Every structure is written in structure tokens, then in C-alpha cells.
Amino acid sequence: MTVWIVAAAGPSPTEHLERTIKNPVPFEEIEQNISNKDELQKLVEAAGKGPYYLWGALPGKNNESYWLRMSRGDIALFYVKGKKFGYWTKILHKLRDKRLAKFLWGTDSYGQTWELIYFLDKPKEINLTLQEFNLEHCYSLNFKPQGLTPIRDEAIQRIELKYGSYERFLKRYEIRSKPAYVQLVESLYSREINIAFREMLRGRNIIFYGPPGSGKTILAKILAEKYSSYVGGNGYLLYTVHSGTDFFDLVARITPQTNDEGVLYYKKEPRYLIHALIGKKVLILDEINRTQIDTALGIFFTYLEKEHRIQDLETIMHIIQEESGITIQKDELKDALEFFRIIGTLNIYDKTFLFKLGDALRRRFRFIEITTTKDVIKYLSQNFNEFLQVIGYNASNEIKYGIAWALFSIFSEINNIKELGIGILKDLILFSENFEKPEEAIENSVISIILPFFENDIGFREVSKVLERHELYRAQNVLERLNYAFKAFE
Structure with missing residues (x-):
């Protein structure tokens, strides 16, 4: 051989x-x-x-x-x-x-x-x-x-x-295959992945936006790996944005230290963006809308546009040195800047949508919608047994299969009122395994997994009709209580 x-x-x-x-x-x-x-x-x-x-x-x-x-x-x-x-x-x-x-x-x-x-x-x-x-x-x-x-x-x-x-x-070096659910999400949104991939090759950053549970973070990781593998990078670095995220979380910070003699000094410390940049990794910012992201990125906000990076190579070298204490060679930095991209995710229903995305930031990203279309629902309907296997649901008898199908039917109807991702459907069906009686399994799953998305939601009346059609009267009462404030104004 x-x-x-x-x-x-x-x-x-x-x-x-x-x-x-x-x-x-x-x-x-x-x-x-x-x-x-x-x-x-x-x-x-x-x-x-x-x-x-x-x-x-x-x-x-x-x-x-x-x-x-x-x-x-x-x-x-x-x-x-x-x-x-x-x-x-x-x-x-x-x-x-x-x-x-x-x-x-x-x-x-x-x-x-x-x-x-x-x-x-x-x-x-x-x-x-x-x-x-x-x-x-x-x-x-x-x-x-x-x-x-x-x-x-x-x-x-x-x-x-x-x-x-x-x-x-x-x-010893083989990369383990992706989990079945990740493969499913990738296949359902292969078109969106390919569009985003081509845009990244053109120098653009990406934001996946859509309802909760639609697989945005999964897709961000898949896209980051695809781009990194194709261009010759080292994978990705993921940071979950929160309301307090600022420059010192994302870019660089100064931390107090003491030496062996107990003398206080201050050390410059690179953070996620600089680590991703010099490590040739894609930076994934999960829930990117949860802070004033342009402020958090500081001077690097300008350099989200690839064209500015190469023009201002010397400036960026100086900024990295000043902010993080890291010295990087010019050729190495140029290579890293050519590679660097950000992928963000954005939940369109997020109640902590604290900051609107300004026009300047919108221009620096390509927005790709991840949506639970009728085609997605149709695919899941036609391949329902396979879907149950993928999510690890044990449909060992007709009763358990019937519970899962009933929950899928309810999910499909509610999805016409307010779109939810297939991750919510997965959680909905798996939660039902906590109950033995079919009626309890269906109703409790809907109450725990679906209804929280309709608290003080203008669409709750339409959802109430769906629950009534399926004779889920306790769930209907819970929904009414969740929307007491809306009812008070009627």
C-alpha cells in the first residue's frame, strides 16, 4: 500500500x-x-x-x-x-x-x-x-x-x-459527523447557507434573523465552519451578547494584577474580537441586538467593511498594539484581515430587543431570514417519522405517535399566527414524554412550551381559537390569564 x-x-x-x-x-x-x-x-x-x-x-x-x-x-x-x-x-x-x-x-x-x-x-x-x-x-x-x-x-x-x-x-484525526438534528437544520436551510457563504466570500458579514428556535445559532456555526474550511481559517469563536456587553467585553480590556512582590500593575488583555482576528477565526455574535453593538465594537466598527481594513493596515496594527498589547507582523495581520468576518444572530421576537440596529450597521451586514415556511412544515409532515427519530422521540406505539402528531398539528396551526422555529416543535414533542396520559401530555406541553410566546401578545385571540378547536380548555384559560393586560383594554 x-x-x-x-x-x-x-x-x-x-x-x-x-x-x-x-x-x-x-x-x-x-x-x-x-x-x-x-x-x-x-x-x-x-x-x-x-x-x-x-x-x-x-x-x-x-x-x-x-x-x-x-x-x-x-x-x-x-x-x-x-x-x-x-x-x-x-x-x-x-x-x-x-x-x-x-x-x-x-x-x-x-x-x-x-x-x-x-x-x-x-x-x-x-x-x-x-x-x-x-x-x-x-x-x-x-x-x-x-x-x-x-x-x-x-x-x-x-x-x-x-x-x-x-x-x-x-x-485519530477524523472529524465526527454532525448530530442528526444539526444535519436536518442544515438541509432545510441549505439555500440560505449558500447565499450567506457567497456573501462572505465577497467580504460581507452576515446576520441570520428569524423566530426563536429556527436554528440561527446552529446555522451560524455551520456557515462559520464552511467559510473557515474553504478559505483556510481555524473555525470560529462564539460570544453571546447581553445587555451589558461593551468594548471591554468584546475587544480589549485592562485588568489589575499584582506581581510576586505584591505590587499592583495593569495588564492589557485582548478579548473575543482580537482573539478571533489574530487567530483567523470567524466571530459569531449570538443575539447581536442585545446591546449597542456599534458602540461595543468601538473603532473596529469601521473595519467591519473589508475595504477599510486593507487601506488602514498600519492604523489597525497600532490599535491592536495599544488596546491589547499584542504585536503582530504586517503580513500576518493583512492575511488575518482578509479572512476576518462576523456572523450575528437576531431573534425577531426578543423581548430584550434593547437597541435598534442603525443604518450604518445594516450596511455592514447582509441579513438572511431563517423562517419556518410552509415548505418546511410540508417537509416535516411528509417525513414525520424521520423527524421523530432525529430529535430522539420514542414513538414506540400508536398512542405516543398520536401525541406527537397532535402536537405537530397544533404547532402548524399556531405557526400561521405567529411564526416559531422547528426547535420549538422539537421541545414541544420531547416535553410530552414527561406525561403518561395523552390528554395531559398534549395540554401540558402546549402550556409550557408554546404559550409563553404569547404572553401579552396581540395574536393571543387567534391562538385561543386554535386551542378551543383542539379542546385544550385549560390551556385556553392559561392563555387568557397571560393576556389579562390586553383583555383589560378591550
């Missing part, structure tokens, strides 16, 4: 990763564009009818000799942006096809295409830094992958001796 290093950190390889490693290619596309139909039959025998993960190399002396050496079962280890290895997989089949390569990846500036193609097993995402790789393989710390190269046999043997097998070594 040979382990191949595939360097995929440049602009074109990064695009290719998105095209044929992160997203498999359907059989039909291969069938329509492959040059030799006999090769198609060999491919089907080796890797089935897809969809296919695949990669290609440009023709050249080294690449061709290495490609010819490749065998089924060899490991391919992808070096990506961020000075790390991001994927590993096994080789299933190879073929040389200029036409297919042009269809998949186009051509380079010299008109060449990546025609030395190899088909792969489903890639597994890993986070193996170049430094860790070099240390484990006893490579020079200055080693940096270029092109397609095999790992030295003695290095592989060393790894196998230490870990039992090379695969076992790689599994």
Missing part, C-alpha cells in the same frame, strides 16, 4: 475540492462525458454506479509516473488550505480522460486539464495539521506538500508500528 499526498491548497484545487470531493458527481454526468465507453464499464465494476468522488492530476513527468504507480486500495491524503490535511480516502479506480477532466474541472492557464483521473471512496474529513504530520512522519518542519507525492516507506512503517495501521492513525 502506498499513501499519496495530494496538494490541494491552491485556488484551482480548492475549487476542485468543492466540485468532486465535497460533492460527488452523478453517474449520468460521467456517462455523458467519458470518452471511452469500455472504461465506463470498468469503472462500474470497480466503483459501482456512483455517485463518484474523484480527483485528477495534470500530465507531466512526475505526475504520470506516480499516477501509473497508483493501485486500488492506496490511500490519498489531501493537503488543503490552512496548513492542514483535510481529507483522506482510498483509491478505487483510475483512468486517463481529457474530455471528462475538462467537463469536471476545465483547464489551467496553459490549456491543460487534470486528465490523470482517479476515482475514490467517500472521503473522510480530518483535521491533521502540517506540523503534526511532519512530527509524526519525522519530516522536516519546513516540509510543505507540492503536487502529487508518495509518503516515504520508512515513514509509513513508523506510523504502522506506533498505531497498528496507517488507517488507525488517520482515524
